[in-house]
Amino acid sequence: MSEQLIKINKKMGAIKMQFSEWTKKLGQQCWSDPDTHTTFCGKPQLGNNYADLIKDEFKTPCKTCLDIIDARYVDTNKLENNLKKAGLNVIVFD
Numbered sequence: 001m002s003e004q005l006i007k008i009n010k011k012m013g014a015i016k017m018q019f020s021e022w023t024k025k026l027g028q029q030c031w032s033d034p035d036t037h038t039t040f041c042g043k044p045q046l047g048n049n050y051a052d053l054i055k056d057e058f059k060t061p062c063k064t065c066l067d068i069i070d071a072r073y074v075d076t077n078k079l080e081n082n083l084k085k086a087g088l089n090v091i092v093f094d
Contacts (some may be wrong), residue, residue: 018071021051029059031069040068 030039
């Protein structure tokens, strides 16, 4: 077995990247990596962020951003099996 150790949190149901919501004044809702100044769909984060001021029912989520976020989720059961097949030590915790 490899000396590399991988930890998987089962409560999350997935390993996911961190992302930030960016909502414009008219409710257009996008998401971004917190370390960048553009959203996943490529729109610049200009002006004010109204994410905390506009209620969810008045927001229009960006389909492109949602597709990218969805693609970054990984099924932990499949991940655990694949890592073990690759000879890596895996610790699964709740």
